[in-house]
Structure formats: C-alpha cells, structure tokens
Amino acid sequence: MIELSHLRIISALHENGTLTEAANALCLSQSALSHQIRYLEKKLELKLWQREGRGLRLTQAGNLLLQVAQQVLPMMDHAGSTLKAYAAGRQGILRIGVECYPCYEWLTGVIADFLLAMPEVDIDIAHQFQFSGLEGLLNHQFDVLVTPDIISNKTLVYAPLFDYELVLLASKEHLFAGLEMITPEMLATEVLLTFPVPAERLDIFTQFLFPASIAPAQHKQIQSIDIMMQMVVYNRGVCVLPDWLADNYCSKLPVSKVRLGRKGVHKTLFAGMHCYDAEIPYIKRFVRLGQGLD
Amino acid sequence: MIELSHLRIISALHENGTLTEAANALCLSQSALSHQIRYLEKKLELKLWQREGRGLRLTQAGNLLLQVAQQVLPMMDHAGSTLKAYAAGRQGILRIGVECYPCYEWLTGVIADFLLAMPEVDIDIAHQFQFSGLEGLLNHQFDVLVTPDIISNKTLVYAPLFDYELVLLASKEHLFAGLEMITPEMLATEVLLTFPVPAERLDIFTQFLFPASIAPAQHKQIQSIDIMMQMVVYNRGVCVLPDWLADNYCSKLPVSKVRLGRKGVHKTLFAGMHCYDAEIPYIKRFVRLGQGLD
DNA sequence: AATCATACATGAGGATAATTCATTAATTTC
DNA sequence: GAAATTAATGAATTATCCTCATGTATGATT
Structure with missing residues (x-):
C-alpha cells in the first residue's frame, strides 16, 4: 500500500x-x-x-x-x-574454523596480516565444534576450515596453504638430542605427550607409529602446550609439533628437534570452503595471505 | 533500489x-x-x-x-x-485555541464530553498565543479557535456554539444588588475589575461603556478569577462575566448578578476553523458537542 | 537405476502501473 | 492586468511486474 x-x-x-x-x-x-x-x-x-x-x-x-x-x-x-x-567484498565477517593446535597457532600469525589488509572485514575463529570441523563447515557455522585433512565432497574445495614437517621435540638432556632422525622403534620406550585427541586423529600415530605397528611406552594427554613444553624440558616425555613451532621453542628452551624417520613426516595445511564461497573477494584474499602471497 | x-x-x-x-x-x-x-x-x-x-x-x-x-x-x-x-476519523489530535477566559471556562466542560465520545482523539488546548488567536488559527498552531469574535476570511468558517449574556456581578452589600438592570452611567463611579486585556478587547467597554462614552471611576486588571471574586465579595469593585459562570458564583458566594442595560449584552461563542477542516469527523463532532447536540 | 515428486529458474507475452508530455487552472508578483 | 510560478489533469507512452508454460536440479521411492 x-x-x-x-x-x-x-x-x-x-x-x-x-x-x-x-x-x-x-x-x-x-x-x-x-x-x-x-x-x-x-x-x-x-x-x-x-x-x-x-x-x-x-x-x-x-x-x-x-x-x-x-x-x-x-x-x-x-x-x-x-x-x-x-x-565490493569490503565488509563482512570471515568465520574461520580450526581443527588442530598447529592450525590455530599458525592462524594467529595470518590473521594479523589479514586484518591489516582488509580493514572492513572482521574475523571470527571457532575452535570448538559441536561435531567435527567438516560438519561445522557444511552447516555454515563458519566459512573456511583450516585443516590438514582433506575429506573430499563435491560442494567443497580445498586450497593448499603451506607445507610443514612434523618433528619430535625432546629435552637437550634426552639421548635423542642431536640425532639426525629417529625410527618408530625408538619411541617404543618413550613417554609421548599429545593434545587430548584420539590417536586416530594424531599424525604421529597415523603416519609414523601405526604403519610400524608400534606404540609408545606411555601416551599422556596434556591440555596446554606450555605445560607440555615444561614436561619436555624436564625430560618427562617427548612431543611432536610442526617444525616452525618447534623452532620457536628451541630458541627459548633447552629442547632439541629431531626428524621423524629418514624422510620426515610432511604435512600440508588446507583451507576448506564451499565452492560458491571460493570467489568471494575477502575469502580469496585470506587464502592468498595464508599461502604467503600478497 | x-x-x-x-x-x-x-x-x-x-x-x-x-x-x-x-x-x-x-x-x-x-x-x-x-x-x-x-x-x-x-x-x-x-x-x-x-x-x-x-x-x-x-x-x-x-x-x-x-x-x-x-x-x-x-x-x-x-x-x-x-x-x-x-x-476513519478515529485518531488524531484536536488542537483548540481559546481567546478569552469565558471560552476557556466553557471549554473545560465540553472537553470531558468530547474525550468520552471520541476515545481515540486527543485534545490539546492553547491559550497563550504568539500573536492573536486568529493568526494562530491561520498558521495552523491549532485546528479550532473558540472565540466570541468573528473576523471573516474566505478560508475560514465559523460555527456558532452557544449564546450567553454578559452580566455584572456585585457584592450583596452593593447598592446594585437586587436591581433589574444598570445603565452605563451607573458604572462611572464604580471600580471595574477585568482580566489583563486591553479595553478594546473587552465587551463591557466595546458594547456598553464606549457607546455611551463613559469610563468607570477606576479600571483594575486582575489575573485570577478567584481573586477577582474575592474582591467583588468584599465590595472592592464589580466585574462582568457570562451569565452561566456568574450563576455558578452566585450560588456559592454573597454576590448578585445584574443585567447590563435594558436588553442586556448578548454574545455568541463561535468555533472558527479552516473550511477544509470543517468536514473532519472529530472536528464536526466537537462542534456538535459544543452546540449541545449529540 | 529409473521414476516420481518437489522446488527453483527462465523466457515470452500480457496486464498493470508509472512516467512524461502537453495543457489547464490557480495564485502570486510586479 | 500581464507575466511568472506552481499544481492538477488527461492521454499516450514506457517501464515494470506478473503469470503461464516449461526447463533444470535435487531428493525420495521403488
């Protein structure tokens, strides 16, 4: 009317x-x-x-x-x-889901660049999901999922962000310190510290120990990375981290990093998103920043 | 867009x-x-x-x-x-302007009926104007002007509301008390109490004294009608009021009313309004209520 | 798998509504 | 009283919106 x-x-x-x-x-x-x-x-x-x-x-x-x-x-x-x-892609909220600690740690570095590059786009990070990260993405709880695992789905696309290597961290006192590499067998007598996640979702198991049918002497789950590092320093166990994160601790604490196996365990972090979102300017920009471009 | x-x-x-x-x-x-x-x-x-x-x-x-x-x-x-x-004419604000004290006094009685009859129309009363009441009406400061004076204008229409007579009020002690009527000459030795308005706008002057070229012994302007009545009671002067208002005081106070001249001074109260407003339902209703109809 | 049902997309044509143009009427200004 | 300004009106044009018929995609059913 x-x-x-x-x-x-x-x-x-x-x-x-x-x-x-x-x-x-x-x-x-x-x-x-x-x-x-x-x-x-x-x-x-x-x-x-x-x-x-x-x-x-x-x-x-x-x-x-x-x-x-x-x-x-x-x-x-x-x-x-x-x-x-x-x-114009200038305004909006980019909601990012992260599934693993390394992803989260890595994100914090990229976000700063992104907020600088796109002053009119806000960011929201979800790291605890109702179900899995994949489901969160499918349910549109967030726009981009940062994950090392690709689970293919015809409505989703994955963009590789960057490659890293998983390395073992041990105290400088530990007899691993200074070694070129370790074999799965060498972990059979060690205490392995991990985040509280099922072994099936931990690369150290799926990529390294399970293939050799070996289990560590003990598997302790720790919530906080700082406490985990303290335990490594005092030789109460060893842990596995991305190399770039390990380097960070090596320069500050008396810990050494050691390659896992001869060739090392290599991973790639991906940005998963709905295919129709892949062309949204600020999402493209986020991916490019994550890839170290721009 | x-x-x-x-x-x-x-x-x-x-x-x-x-x-x-x-x-x-x-x-x-x-x-x-x-x-x-x-x-x-x-x-x-x-x-x-x-x-x-x-x-x-x-x-x-x-x-x-x-x-x-x-x-x-x-x-x-x-x-x-x-x-x-x-x-549907059910809702609105009827803004009424009043120019004289009798108008205001009379309005208060009608408004109660109106609010009852038209529960969805509000009323606003203006009694102090920037300029004259007529100008307030022309400038749309209010919709209806209640006035005893018709000043013709082709955009305005006036509806007669009711007739009344102006009478003199004097103390029961006063020698006027009980008289049938008074002549203008009889006021020449009296103290006349009025509201603080120029003599040209007071009917007792324009309709009664000026035609006889007579002035009262003294003209005192009083703001409040209650104080004015007290002064009349104690014989400090006489005043002129509409008969229906005078009757009201006669029954409560030791005062008497006396006709002005042989035939009395008769007045009519009019509702002035813009001609295009005259057909608005709640304005029509107000006029009819003022005329004692409905 | 094939079929059916459901839901959105699309193109063409017709109905409706909005806009303009040309003109008239009313009012103010000089 | 003429000129200028402003709103109203009617007819013709134009643009817009809506429906119909049909197409495409998806999901459920068998």
Missing part, C-alpha cells in the same frame, strides 16, 4: 518546499509526483496535503507519514550502502 | 522456508518471487541466497537484509494502520 516511493516523495517535498523542486531532486517530473500523491491519498481515503495558495502543507496524517519516512529512509539507505560494501 | 517488495519477499521466505510457500503467503506466483530476487541480486551484484539442494539459504548479505526487513516492515504496517484509523 504505502511504498518507499511515497515516503521518498513526502521527504523530498518536505526538504524542497515545492512539488516542482522535489520532482527535480528525485529526477522525476512534477506530474509524476502529483499523480503519485493523488493515488496515495485516494488509496488511504485521506488528505495528506492541503493546498495552501500555490503551495502544499502537510496535514496531521501527512506529518505522521513524514516521520515514518524520516525513520525508514535512512535505514534503507544505510542497508543499501552496507550491501554495496559487501558487493 | 531496494524496495519494500524485496523486504517482504525475504521476510516471507524466512518465515515460510520455501519460495513456493512464501509466494502463496504473499499471494504471488513462485515465478514472481524468483524474478524479483534475481533482479535484486543483479542490481546489487551480490548473492543474497545460495541454492542448497532444493532449498535456499541466506548469505551474510541476505541475513543483513532480513534484519532490515524485520525492522522496517513492522514500522510500515504500524504506519498503515494508524493512517487507516485517521481515515
């Missing part, structure tokens, strides 16, 4: 004083406005304006409509410009 | 789940909605929703628009129903 065009006319008429000027402001003919207000008054069975000499004056009802116009039109304008910003 | 129809579609889609049902709810074909959406997405260069199997899911941008819809649509609905009430 009442349309935005009517509100625009009322508002323009109020600001410009005369129908003719209001018509100019709206890039329409005076006739068009005259027809429109006539139509509206007829529909509402209500005088909105009173002819006053050769001008128009709002009635009570017209004033009420003017007030509505002054509330609604700015809201619509604001929405319009916000959506324009969306279209 | 973004029209109410788009907001209605987004809102209906959110409430009904599928395009087809939303189309039913809006009494449109599914095709119409599909076209509208397509048009909007093309204009905004932005996906508002994503096909998900055989359903639709709102994107971030779509969600933003949904929020706007949920704010704006209720406002429009409310405005629409308020205007409908206006059209």
Whole structure:
C-alpha cells in the first residue's frame, strides 16, 4: 500500500518546499509526483496535503507519514550502502574454523596480516565444534576450515596453504638430542605427550607409529602446550609439533628437534570452503595471505 | 533500489522456508518471487541466497537484509494502520485555541464530553498565543479557535456554539444588588475589575461603556478569577462575566448578578476553523458537542 | 537405476502501473 | 492586468511486474 516511493516523495517535498523542486531532486517530473500523491491519498481515503495558495502543507496524517519516512529512509539507505560494501567484498565477517593446535597457532600469525589488509572485514575463529570441523563447515557455522585433512565432497574445495614437517621435540638432556632422525622403534620406550585427541586423529600415530605397528611406552594427554613444553624440558616425555613451532621453542628452551624417520613426516595445511564461497573477494584474499602471497 | 517488495519477499521466505510457500503467503506466483530476487541480486551484484539442494539459504548479505526487513516492515504496517484509523476519523489530535477566559471556562466542560465520545482523539488546548488567536488559527498552531469574535476570511468558517449574556456581578452589600438592570452611567463611579486585556478587547467597554462614552471611576486588571471574586465579595469593585459562570458564583458566594442595560449584552461563542477542516469527523463532532447536540 | 515428486529458474507475452508530455487552472508578483 | 510560478489533469507512452508454460536440479521411492 504505502511504498518507499511515497515516503521518498513526502521527504523530498518536505526538504524542497515545492512539488516542482522535489520532482527535480528525485529526477522525476512534477506530474509524476502529483499523480503519485493523488493515488496515495485516494488509496488511504485521506488528505495528506492541503493546498495552501500555490503551495502544499502537510496535514496531521501527512506529518505522521513524514516521520515514518524520516525513520525508514535512512535505514534503507544505510542497508543499501552496507550491501554495496559487501558487493565490493569490503565488509563482512570471515568465520574461520580450526581443527588442530598447529592450525590455530599458525592462524594467529595470518590473521594479523589479514586484518591489516582488509580493514572492513572482521574475523571470527571457532575452535570448538559441536561435531567435527567438516560438519561445522557444511552447516555454515563458519566459512573456511583450516585443516590438514582433506575429506573430499563435491560442494567443497580445498586450497593448499603451506607445507610443514612434523618433528619430535625432546629435552637437550634426552639421548635423542642431536640425532639426525629417529625410527618408530625408538619411541617404543618413550613417554609421548599429545593434545587430548584420539590417536586416530594424531599424525604421529597415523603416519609414523601405526604403519610400524608400534606404540609408545606411555601416551599422556596434556591440555596446554606450555605445560607440555615444561614436561619436555624436564625430560618427562617427548612431543611432536610442526617444525616452525618447534623452532620457536628451541630458541627459548633447552629442547632439541629431531626428524621423524629418514624422510620426515610432511604435512600440508588446507583451507576448506564451499565452492560458491571460493570467489568471494575477502575469502580469496585470506587464502592468498595464508599461502604467503600478497 | 531496494524496495519494500524485496523486504517482504525475504521476510516471507524466512518465515515460510520455501519460495513456493512464501509466494502463496504473499499471494504471488513462485515465478514472481524468483524474478524479483534475481533482479535484486543483479542490481546489487551480490548473492543474497545460495541454492542448497532444493532449498535456499541466506548469505551474510541476505541475513543483513532480513534484519532490515524485520525492522522496517513492522514500522510500515504500524504506519498503515494508524493512517487507516485517521481515515476513519478515529485518531488524531484536536488542537483548540481559546481567546478569552469565558471560552476557556466553557471549554473545560465540553472537553470531558468530547474525550468520552471520541476515545481515540486527543485534545490539546492553547491559550497563550504568539500573536492573536486568529493568526494562530491561520498558521495552523491549532485546528479550532473558540472565540466570541468573528473576523471573516474566505478560508475560514465559523460555527456558532452557544449564546450567553454578559452580566455584572456585585457584592450583596452593593447598592446594585437586587436591581433589574444598570445603565452605563451607573458604572462611572464604580471600580471595574477585568482580566489583563486591553479595553478594546473587552465587551463591557466595546458594547456598553464606549457607546455611551463613559469610563468607570477606576479600571483594575486582575489575573485570577478567584481573586477577582474575592474582591467583588468584599465590595472592592464589580466585574462582568457570562451569565452561566456568574450563576455558578452566585450560588456559592454573597454576590448578585445584574443585567447590563435594558436588553442586556448578548454574545455568541463561535468555533472558527479552516473550511477544509470543517468536514473532519472529530472536528464536526466537537462542534456538535459544543452546540449541545449529540 | 529409473521414476516420481518437489522446488527453483527462465523466457515470452500480457496486464498493470508509472512516467512524461502537453495543457489547464490557480495564485502570486510586479 | 500581464507575466511568472506552481499544481492538477488527461492521454499516450514506457517501464515494470506478473503469470503461464516449461526447463533444470535435487531428493525420495521403488
């Protein structure tokens, strides 16, 4: 019944004083406005304006409509410009899910770059999921899943972010310290510290120990990486971390890193996303930043 | 750009789940909605929703628009129903201007009836004007002017409300008490109490004393009618009031009323209004109530 | 797998509504 | 009283929206 065009006319008429000027402001003919207000008054069975000499004056009802116009039109304008910003990919919320500690640790570095590069896009990180990270992605709990595991799905695409190597960290006191590499067998007598995640989701098991059918002497699950590192320092066990994270600790604490097997265990971190999201500017940008480009 | 129809579609889609049902709810074909959406997405260069199997899911941008819809649509609905009430003459504000004390006193009685008769119309009374009451009416500071003076103007109409007689009030001790009438000459030795208004606007002068070229011995202006009455009671002067108001005091205080001249001074109270307002239901009703009808 | 049902997308054509143009009417200004 | 300004009106045009018929994709059923 009442349309935005009517509100625009009322508002323009109020600001410009005369129908003719209001018509100019709206890039329409005076006739068009005259027809429109006539139509509206007829529909509402209500005088909105009173002819006053050769001008128009709002009635009570017209004033009420003017007030509505002054509330609604700015809201619509604001929405319009916000959506324009969306279209340009400048504004939005990039919701990222991370599944593993290394992913999270790595993310914190990339996010800073991203926030700098895209000042109008906010970031939200989810690291605890109702179900799995994959399901979170499929349910649109977040837009991008950072994960080392590709589970193929025709609606999803994965972009490789970067490669890293998993290495063992042991105390400098430990007899592993200084070795070129260790074999799975050498872990059979060790205490292995990991995050509290099932062994099937830990690469040290799936990529290294399980293939050799070997289990560590003991498997202790630790929540915090800092406590885990303290335990490594005091020789209460060994742990496995991405090389770049291990390097970080090696320079600060008396711990050494050792390659897992002759060739080492190599991983790749991927950004998983819905295929229709892959072309959204800020998501593309995030992936490129994650790949070390830009 | 973004029209109410788009907001209605987004809102209906959110409430009904599928395009087809939303189309039913809006009494449109599914095709119409599909076209509208397509048009909007093309204009905004932005996906508002994503096909998900055989359903639709709102994107971030779509969600933003949904929020706007949920704010704006209720406002429009409310405005629409308020205007409908206006059209039925049920709702509004009747702004009344009064120029003289008797008018104001009389109004208070009528207003109670009006508020009872028209529960959805509010009343606002203005009794102090920037300029004259007439100008206030012409400037639309109020809708109806209650006045005893008709000043003709082609844009205004006047409806007679009721007739009254101006009478003199004097203390029961006063020698006027009990007289049939007084002549202008008899006031030449009296103290006349009036409201603080120029003599030209007081009927006792214009209708009674000026024609006889007589002035009272003294003219004292008093703000409050209660104090004025006290002064009359203690014989410090006489005053002139409408008969119905005088009767009111005669029954409570030791004062008497006396006719002014042989035939008395008769007045009529009028409701002045813009001619195009005269047909507004609640204004008509006010006039009829003022005339003692209904 | 093949079939059926459901839901959205699309193109063409027709109905509807909005806009303009040309003109008239009313009012103010000089 | 003439000129200028402003709104109203009617007819013709234009743009827009809607429906119908049909196509395409997906999911359920057998």
